[in-house]
Amino acid sequence: MSAATPTGRLAELGLTLPPVAAPLASYVPAVRSGQFVFTSGQLPTVGGELLRTGKVGADVTPEDAKDLARVAALNALAAVDSVVGLDNVARIVKVVGFVSSAPGFGGQPGVVNGASELLGEVFGESGRHARSAVGVSDLPIDSPVEVELQVEVRS
Template sequence: MSAVEEKLAELGLSLPEVAAPLASYVPAVRTGAYVYTAGQLPMVEGKLGVTGKVGAEVTPEEAKELARTCALNALAALKSVVVDLDKIVRVVKVVGFVASAPDFTGQPGVINGASELLGEVLGAKGVHARSAVGVAVLPLDAPVEVEFQFEVAD
């Protein structure tokens, strides 16, 4: 078990199975020192537990937890490519999409769920650049989708 997985266990978390792609793509791809994940939905055991727009059917607090789930799913996708999560050099970029009610403007707070989890698990390696944007709709009516770019060692 990697030190990253040990830290997850200390937090009462574990890596899920890699979420199956919903269309024609792979969960993560490596090129050189970088791994890019596909957009990660907050899938748990192959299902979305919550659907709808943040600021309407979904509270910002619920959505923040869903963003944490997206980050866990991203770590699982990363592991499927690099095998050992201790190869993480740093998280480079996080891009979060929040399916938002028309008057909802708290997208950064929602995506903090993913950013904070990465910080808890990876420490300084988890500090990253980020975008958090509101969108009209996401696949499967998911409230949140997050993609990640990691730098990894050989």
Template structure:
């Protein structure tokens, strides 16, 4: 398997800079052979790419793309802490979707994260997952993603 860093290059993807925390926490923390990321919102160049609720102001398709952006931010946090090529597998993804009343498509939104991880890590990117609908997310973000990865 190609390394995650090489695979990102093949996909034409450049990891963003590690997002500056919006509160009193760190972007990622290692605990033994695991790295846990903080929840990552869709920051692009230091600003939210969109705000609003999925199923109202944000379409499910837009939210899928925003979940990919969140995941790139999470991968940047992992890369900044241990280097992306140190990842043996993605263990767990938790995706939070700020949902308009009646919106039940959270799994499709969080597929934006899951499919990106499969593209980057191949079989090692397959993971356990939760896709949770919530009333609000920090700063009005439509999507937030956190990762747990296992190190080689």
């Protein structure tokens, strides 16, 4: 695998795609529609276990939440890979990041940067994307963050 491919860049970063996270309800991790793949929201799980729980700005620091968003984005890439293969991604189109926020916490963009920065490292210029960073009162299983992707594929 060449370092010029997303898979190669992941290897250079010392990262491997995890197994696709099992859905928590009645949905699939990712769906292809035409030239696009849409992921379901992905949580920061490793080996099926949520890394942290709680609200950002109270139970979880913004810096830790940024790291968790990176893990959630890696899980989203695994979902994309399961549908089309990561090296078939032409570009990351949009990222939506949800941050379970303590009252008064307004640093959602900095938290979701964890996902955006990973995508930039893996895809270079093709990893630049539109984005929403949304503060919410709660997320599934008390996760601090959730990330979903919309990607364009080559063929």
